[in-house]
Amino acid sequence: AEFTYKYANNLPDSHPLNIRAKEMSAAIKTETHGRVDLQIFPNNQLGSDTDMLSQIRSGGIEFFTLSGLILSTLVPAASINGIGFAFPDYPTVWKAMDGDLGAYVRGEIRKANLEVMDQIWDNGFRQTTSSSKPINGPDDFKGFKIRVPVSPLWTSMFKAFDASPASINFNEVYSALQTKIVEGQENPLALISTAKLYEVQKYCSLTNHMWDGFWFLANRRAWEALPADVRTIVAKNINAAAVKEREDTEKLNATVKADLTSKGLIFNQPVVAPFRDKLRSAGFYSEWKGKYGEHAWSLLEKSVGKLA
Numbered sequence: 632a633e634f635t636y637k638y639a640n641n642l643p644d645s646h647p648l649n650i651r652a653k654e655m656s657a658a659i660k661t662e663t664h665g666r667v668d669l670q671i672f673p674n675n676q677l678g679s680d681t682d683m684l685s686q687i688r689s690g691g692i693e694f695f696t697l698s699g700l701i702l703s704t705l706v707p708a709a710s711i712n713g714i715g716f717a718f719p720d721y722p723t724v725w726k727a728m729d730g731d732l733g734a735y736v737r738g739e740i741r742k743a744n745l746e747v748m749d750q751i752w753d754n755g756f757r758q759t760t761s762s763s764k765p766i767n768g769p770d771d772f773k774g775f776k777i778r779v780p781v782s783p784l785w786t787s788m789f790k791a792f793d794a795s796p797a798s799i800n801f802n803e804v805y806s807a808l809q810t811k812i813v814e815g816q817e818n819p820l821a822l823i824s825t826a827k828l829y830e831v832q833k834y835c836s837l838t839n840h841m842w843d844g845f846w847f848l849a850n851r852r853a854w855e856a857l858p859a860d861v862r863t864i865v866a867k868n869i870n871a872a873a874v875k876e877r878e879d880t881e882k883l884n885a886t887v888k889a890d891l892t893s894k895g896l897i898f899n900q901p902v903v904a905p906f907r908d909k910l911r912s913a914g915f916y917s918e919w920k921g922k923y924g925e926h927a928w929s930l931l932e933k934s935v936g937k938l939a
């Protein structure tokens with residue numbers, strides 16, 4: 632191939648993201664008549680998210696999907712969709728992320744000299760798992776040792792709950808749970824299932840506390856090295872795969888609970904309002920409104936309603 636490019640990510644091979652990425656890579660090869668060979672490196676094969684973020688910037692890898700919340704270590708605005716309890720449901724998410732809010736964030740990503748595809752991929756609404764106890768209300772988070780991804784927003788939110796958050800990259804989560812360095816973690820059900828976190832956790836509390844998605848990033852130089860017609864084919868196929876991955880992941884998040892129950896995970900459904908009240912009284916929303924600024928915050932509130 633004329634262009635052999637690496638696409639790296641942090642998710643298991645069996646996650647819808649990697650299943651759709653394989654189809655996408657095959658379609659790109661066919662449609663470019665073999666000029667582009669997009670090789671997929673799933674499951675943190677090329678390092679942690681932190682490592683891969685520096686590789687995409689240097690050109691060590693050409694493509695990378697990264698949670699906007701983690702990307703915020705480079706592009707502060709990119710964590711905005713993760714504000715606690717902002718999004719009520721998927722239709723609201725897609726309207727915002729395919730609309731003004733997503734466009735604003737992509738503009739900020741491009742200012743940081745990374746290229747980004749238009750359609751964000753789904754990780755999902757995040758739920759809380761634990762080896763020690765179910766989370767029934769915000770008080771259960773007090774002193775709770777919880778792994779969070781490496782991102783100031785995540786740390787800030789769990790500190791607002793008076794928990795003890797520890798920043799750990801995803802490639803170390805299974806072992807951190809197994810050795811009880813932390814009691815719990817939070818992730819969408821699709822990932823609790825495909826990464827087999829149920830093997831090292833006992834409870835799953837459906838806290839639904841934030842929506843998280845992956846931006847499909849490209850190294851700027853590598854992207855611009857592609858001829859314009861090739862770029863069009865690559866972008867079209869990546870964005871089409873994102874739309875299919877959203878459908879698969881949403882479906883998996885909605886249906887995998889029964890399977891996880893049969894594997895021994897004990898579910899509970901806490902009432903959500905007290906969590907949001909706790910964040911509000913801890914000053915979480917006003918603090919982050921200040922950080923993102925009026926403009927970005929107004930784009931978020933235009934989609935989800937008044938937060939702070």
Ligand code: X2X
Nearest residue numbers: 641698754780800801818
């Ligand atoms: O690190 C995580 O928990 C994961 C896989 O959900 C993200 O990429 C944010």
